[in-house]
Amino acid sequence: MNITEFAKLANVSKSAVSRYFNGGYLAEDKKAQIAAAVQQTGYRPSATAQTLRTRQTRQIGVVMPKLSSESCARMVEGISSVLSEHGYQLLLVNTANDPAREVEALDMFRHNRVDGVIFIATIFTQAHRSVLQRMHMPVVIMGQKYDGFNCVFHDDEGAARELTRLMLAKGRRCPWYLGVTLEDRAAGFWRRSGFINALKEYDLPPRPERMCLAEFNAESGFEQAATLLGRAPEIDCLFCATDNIALGAMHYCRTRNIRVPEDLMLAGIGDNRAGRRAAVPLTSAHFHYRTSGQDAAGMLLDMLGGEKIGVRALELGYEIMERASTGAPETEHLFW
Numbered sequence: 001m002n003i004t005e006f007a008k009l010a011n012v013s014k015s016a017v018s019r020y021f022n023g024g025y026l027a028e029d030k031k032a033q034i035a036a037a038v039q040q041t042g043y044r045p046s047a048t049a050q051t052l053r054t055r056q057t058r059q060i061g062v063v064m065p066k067l068s069s070e071s072c073a074r075m076v077e078g079i080s081s082v083l084s085e086h087g088y089q090l091l092l093v094n095t096a097n098d099p100a101r102e103v104e105a106l107d108m109f110r111h112n113r114v115d116g117v118i119f120i121a122t123i124f125t126q127a128h129r130s131v132l133q134r135m136h137m138p139v140v141i142m143g144q145k146y147d148g149f150n151c152v153f154h155d156d157e158g159a160a161r162e163l164t165r166l167m168l169a170k171g172r173r174c175p176w177y178l179g180v181t182l183e184d185r186a187a188g189f190w191r192r193s194g195f196i197n198a199l200k201e202y203d204l205p206p207r208p209e210r211m212c213l214a215e216f217n218a219e220s221g222f223e224q225a226a227t228l229l230g231r232a233p234e235i236d237c238l239f240c241a242t243d244n245i246a247l248g249a250m251h252y253c254r255t256r257n258i259r260v261p262e263d264l265m266l267a268g269i270g271d272n273r274a275g276r277r278a279a280v281p282l283t284s285a286h287f288h289y290r291t292s293g294q295d296a297a298g299m300l301l302d303m304l305g306g307e308k309i310g311v312r313a314l315e316l317g318y319e320i321m322e323r324a325s326t327g328a329p330e331t332e333h334l335f336w
Contacts (some may be wrong), residue, residue, distance in 0.1 A: 001043055010037035021045050050066070060088050060300065061109035061117040063102055065217075067094040070272045071289045075120055075142060078293020086301060088115070097216070103127045110135050116300045132275045138303035140296045144186050144300050145313055148327035150303070152296040152314045156186045156269070159318040160194025163267040164239045166283070167326055168202045172237035172265055175199065177211040178224055179241040179336060187216075190240045190280065191269065214245050218297035219247020236265060237326075243275040250278060251326070266325040281323035292316055 007014045010033050018028050020034045021044075037043065060083055080090055091114060095101040103125070109117050110131065116138040121128075124146060131150065132139060141151045164175060177195045181186040196206045212228060214220040221244060228254070229235060229260045240246035246268030253260050260266055260280045267283040268275060275282035295314055302309050322328040 001041060003045065005068075006037060006041065006043045009041065010034050012069075017045075033140075042088070045162070051249050057115055058088050059091055059114045061081045061093065061105075061114040063093050063095060063105045063109075063117065063123050063124065064120045065097050066093055066101070071270055071287070072120060073176070074289035075293040076297075078290035078295075079118055079297045081290075082294050082297035082301070085306065097122065099125055099128070101285045103131050104118045106135070108170040109137075112124075116140070117223070118296050118300060118305055120219075121146065122187075123181070124185075138300055140300045140303075142292060142296050143316070148311060150299055150312050151311075152299065152316065153186060153293050154287045154292070155318055156190035157194040157197070159269055159287070159320070160191040160239065160241075161198045163195075163283065163285055164195045164319055165201065165266045166320065166322065167239070167267060168198060170327060171267070173202075173204065174212070174232075174234050175192035175235045176228055176232070176235045176238050178214055178221065178228070178238060178245055179184050179211065180213060180216055180245075187241050187269075195239050203237075214241075214248075216242060216244065218244045218248035218251065221245035222252045223248075223254040225249035229253075229258065229264075237265040240268045243272045243282060245272040245295050246282055246284075246325075247274055247278060249283070250280060260325050261327045266328065271319075271321050276323070278323075278325075280325050283326040283328065284321050286319040288316055300305050 002316055003017055007017045010017065012030050012033055016026060016030050017034060020031060022112050057293050060075060062079060064076065066072055074262065076092065085089065093105040095105055095267040106117065114137065117135065120142045121144040124144070139149060141149050145151050145153050168175065178190060179192050180188045182192065199206050212224055214224040221240065222234065225248065238249060240249060246266050250260055250266055253264060258264055269285045271286035275284055299314070301310060
């Protein structure tokens with residue numbers, strides 16, 4: 001059934017049918033007639049024809065670093081919850097934490113028709129900047145602050161500072177840091193800065209030998225904790241840049257009968273479900289990842305709607321979820 005035949009059946013004009021399916025203004029009686037005809041026939045306009053006419057695909061590209069990441073899943077859920085209400089579909093690309101694949105994905109979306117792109121970012125290279133500057137559709141960056149682009153990100157420095165301060169306030173004086181590459185400005189550079197700033201507040205000199213790096217997984221956290229505690233058993237608190245790293249360190253402690261929190265306090269960032277349900281529930285910073293996805297989607301919709309919002313950098317806050325790994329009574333905190 002074509003649009004002419006459908007309009008005749010619904011007893012409306014073709015232009016009314018077009019406005020109905022494209023979200024334009026239409027009188028309520030006309031909407032009811034078209035809705036009844038849709039229910040009767042199952043009619044849907046040709047997606048190809050709509051694209052040619054409106055020059056919109058109703059598709060949004062989303063570049064994400066890790067498909068299995070709980071934080072990424074929360075972000076995408078937030079993005080989808082907003083964009084689906086406005087008739088958009090998501091095209092997801094998982095880059096497996098490979099910066100080169102991120103650039104390829106962005107370039108692919110640049111050459112193929114999508115209405116906009118949301119980029120969940122980790123590390124920026126010159127190749128990233130080059131392709132982003134050539135994007136001809138609206139782009140919103142999540143997870144990182146990146147000059148010249150609309151961004152939604154979190155207060156990584158503040159969360160790391162407050163978590164470290166929490167352990168120091170309980171009398172711990174031999175703090176160590178287990179972080180990630182400084183090329184990741186949010187998880188690496190700013191969380192490390194938060195740790196250092198907390199030490200300065202307590203007149204503790206930042207010592208480079210007490211700041212080590214791990215990969216973004218529990219296995220690396222286990223291995224690095226073995227190295228740290230093997231050469232410096234006097235460590236009495238450990239701030240980890242991510243929950244997964246902290247959980248790896250916690251597992252190492254269990255294998256060596258190092259008591260958490262009595263011998264070693266532990267804290268991470270991310271508030272993931274594994275940390276909440278660990279044998280010793282993990283103190284962590286809860287970032288509102290789902291909300292960040294909703295905010296990024298809303299920002300993109302404003303840009304798609306032609307609103308002149310300028311370049312916006314939206315920083316979201318956090319909540320400290322103190323649990324048994326830093327000496328708090330065991331309680332259950334469930335967030336999504």
